[in-house]
Structure formats: C-alpha cells, structure tokens
Amino acid sequence: MDNMIPDLLILGLIGLLGFLCQWLAWRVSLPAILFLLLTGILIGPTFELLDVNELFGDLLFPFISLSVAIILFEGSLTLKLQELRDIGKSVRNMVSYGALINATITTVATHYVIGLSWSLSALFGAIMVVTGPTVIMPMLRSVKPNARISKALRWEGIVIDPLGALLAVLVFEWIVAQQTSASLTHVALIFTQTILLGIVLGVICGHCFGLLLRKHWIPDYLQNYAAIAFVGSAFALSNTLMHESGLLTVTIMGIWLSNMKDVHIRDILNFKESLTIILVSALFIILAARINFDTLLQLGWGAVIILLVMQFIARPLKVFVSTVGSGFSLPERTLLAWIGPRGIIAAAVSAVFALRLEELQLENAELIVPLAFSVIIGTVVIQSATARTFARFLKVSEPDTEGYLIIGANPVAISIATALENAGVKTLLCDTQWENISEARMNGLTTYYGNPLSQHADIYMELSGLGGMLGLSPYHSQNTAAALRFKEDFGIRQVFTLASAEDEKRNAKHRASGFYKGQVLFAENIGYRDLSRMIRGEYQIKTTQLTQTYQYSDWLDTHDPEHSILLFALDEQKKIHFVTVGSSLSPEAGWSLFTLKAINQDEK
16 A cells, blocks of 8 residues: 555644644543544545554564553552552452453453454453553543542453453463473463562563662653663563563562652653553554554454453452452442453554464464454443443442642631531541641541651651642741642642742742642731631631622622732532632632631621
8 A cells, every 4th residue: 555645744644633632532521542543444444644664664563562561660650558458358369360261251251252263262261451550540530439449440451451462371381382382381381480480580670770779870851861762671671581581570560669669750750651651542543544444344243242241240250259268348349340441451462463463374374453442432432421420329439529638737728628528528637746637536527647748748648639739838838849749649720729928938940839839828918927817816617609699790899908819619519619819719600608607607
C-alpha cells in the first residue's frame, strides 16, 4: 500500500490525535482507550492512512516492548508494601491461583467457541489474565470506589501484568517445544530461569538506582533521564539474557525503589506519569491500526461469547474464590468481580506472540490479536459504562462531592471543616500539635496526626475521596509548602491557601508565586489572624439558602461586609465554590451560602 501521508507527518499526527483522544476522554469522563482504539482503526484498516509495519519496520516491536516496560515501571512506583496489610492475601490469591482459574475458563471457552487448538487457546487464556493498569487507573478515578477496592484493583492490575506475561511465556515455550520436540523439562527450566533472572536483576537495578538517588549523586535535572536510562537498560539486558523476563525485572525494580527508605521519587513519578500518557496514547493508536478486519469478521459471534464468558463467569469466579475469608464485604467483592478491563499489556503481548507463532506457521495464529482487541474493547465499554452506577447501587463508592485535605486543626480549620461536613463534604485535618488534633476529634472530625509532608503521610494518610486542599495553618510557609506538595495530587485549581499579612508588606520579589501557593482564599486582606480573632469573638458560620424569591442580589443588598465574610457556596450538585481573590461567584437559586458573621448581626 502506498502511504498517502509522508512518514514524518503521520508521526506528528499520531501525537496530535493521541492528545485529542485524551482531551475528549477528560471532557466526557470516559476511558481514553475507547477513543484511541477508534482513532487507530480509522486511520489504519478503515481509511488506510497508516501502515504501521511499513512506518516502523523492524523497530516496531522493540518500541512496543520498551514502551510497555516504562508504563509498567511507572505503575509499580506507586505500590507501597504497607498497603498490603489489609488486602495482601486477596491480591496474592487473585494474581496466583485466581489467575489460573481465569486462564482455565478462558482457555476452555476459546477452544470450544472459536475452535482454536488447545495450544493457542491456552496462550490466549494466559494473555487474558492481565487486567491493565492503563485502563484501571482512569476507571478508578471515574468510578471512585472505596479505598480498599481501589488499592486491591491497583495492586492486582500492576502485579498481574508481568505474571501474566510470564504465564504466556510458559505456554509459548510449551507450544515451541511441541513444534521442535523439546522436552517439558527444558520448558520448566526456561520458565524458572526467567523468574529468577527477573527478580534478581530487578532488585539489583532498583537498589543501585535508589542508592544513587539517596546519596544525591545524580543532579535533580538528570534524575528523570536517569530513570528512563536505567529502566530501558534493565529491560533490554533482562530480555537479552532471557526472553520475556524484562517485564518482571522492571516491575520488581519499581516496587523495590518505591519502598526504599529516604529515596524521594515524587519528581520521577510525576515525569513518568506524563510520559506514560504519551506512550499509552501512541501504542493504542499504533496497535489498533494493525487490526485486520477480515480476521475480526472471521471471529463473528464467537468473540462476543468469549467476552461474555470472561465478564460474567471467569472474572467473578476468580474474585469470589480468591477473596474467601478476606475482610472484603459481599458488595466489595461484587464490584471487584465486575471491574477487570484489559489494556495495553494484553494488546502488546498478544501482538508479539502472534507474530512469532505466525513465523512458526501455526494455523489460526492470526486470530489471537483481533480476539484480544475484541475483549479489550468489550471490557472497557461495558465496565466504563456501568461500573460507576453499579458502585453506587452497591454503596461502595465515595460520594460525588470531593472532600478537602485541610492543613491545620486550629479553631479556624475546625470551624470551616465543621461547616463543610454539615454540607456533606468530606474533610481530613492534619496537624503536628496534639492539642489541636484532640480538639478536632472531639468535634467529630477525621484527622491525621503528623506532618502532611512526611514520608509517613505518603504511606498512611488516606486521600481517597479528597479532591482539594485548604491551607488553613497560621504559618504561611507551611501552607505554601503543602500547596506545592499537593498540587500534583489535586491540581493547582483545587489548592487553596489563606492570604499572608507579610505578603502585603513585602516587595513582589519576596512574595511566593501564586503557582506555588494556589488560589488565595476569601480576600487579600483576610488572613489567619483575622479569621481567628473573629471565631474567638462573636462570629459563627451561618448558612443562607437562595431561592427564586430570595436571590443572590437580594443577599448582597442585606450583606454587611464589615461584620461578615462570604466563605463558600454549595450548588445544587453538592459542589463547593470557594470565594477566592481574582474570581467572583455567581450563585443561583438553590445554592447555599456559608458566611462567617457576627452573631448579633441579623440580615435586614
């Protein structure tokens, strides 16, 4: 096929289309994989604008493999071993004999429904045990399950990928042994060597890189580059020494690195997250562009039946057997059984093995890739469309209203947190003063006793259900430091701090930039001291309900700015709108206004 678009232009177009798919997914709150796959199918087999094999040549599968390694390493950097205290047994079960249950059921269904040989069916069953962190993470942000479900799915999605790849390697070597008359003992030896090499090399590379970071032997501006270099080299070395051991190597490397003491990887993790979005976008478009419609149509209704078997039989049976005797409730187990989308690892691994099997001239090997993509698309569509509603029905999801992490547990923070809780908004107050924490707890508020910037907080402070930060500490430097830390978690638009009296007196070159301290609450001339003085005096937070007959303009006419401060408003969708410097509220009928006002000042 003559490519209608120059190679350079098509490469640039892949990047632009990937961004547009990610942006559209953000706008409509759906997993980006749907739009990425559709885009790849349109520019590939539909309009034949892209011939992936011709564009990348022999570099196609090395590029895919290395990209998958970076994606998996990024995911493993988020895994803290302390999280396994409550969910460890269940996760271990799901990625061990639970995965075998899933693979067995899928294998049997594929053999009898599609008609593939037992060898190819077993390979497909092994590949389909992976659940895909690249689609799990966006789905968790959309579904918002409780912390236990979220942690279990995140751990399963990342750990099962290299193990699923290893299981696929075992089956593949078995197929090769059948074709070359090699012994099963030889297959078992290769499999054992693959696991040992992956673990040992992963620990060595992770520990060495961690030591370099801990001793500050790598300058900050080179740390991201160093991470890519170490991951790429470790993956390539591992795969060169033993085929398909690289995924296990980079996963062990990431877990080891994230759990080393006094090793700060937040900047690397932030960079990796951005890089992962780019790689995932490119990979899904490229792999979808390789789909052959003829082989996809050849599957017919068989592909639909396989999808239904995996969704309604294999996944539920795996989860319910794996979580017997666990602390998960029946609704939690049910949602775990429903969510298990397949992602980029399944697509990439199926493509790699299918190519090798075609070289061995194995009959129907070309059906592996379209069958894998039909499962990927089906699981993502079904689960993304239903999981949020299902989680609400089971009552295992976080509320729609996103809560706030509050820096400080002083009287100002307690008063504002109490008002937010009364409005149905979750809060978590952090403070290093036990007296403040004790007072907040006596008021029925959830607290974290410790420094929110500590490594302990990174591990134990639960941010599930929180979507923003309020810096209400009396110390402006603490609020600014917290804003700088948590803007990566919540986004700078959802980070708020109090104005500083010192900032008003300082020259511009001595003030903290708004980029670091977030949005300034209430007004530039209202700081912690002003709010504290009011709360210690005759001031309380009062609520005013706006209606069609009593609107915001009416409230402004009766509002006394000298004796009251509008703090925030709650709209009809239970979303909080804070009053900030440089922005204005436009409350409508049905909204509630929360005002700090003098007790003896009634609205006229």
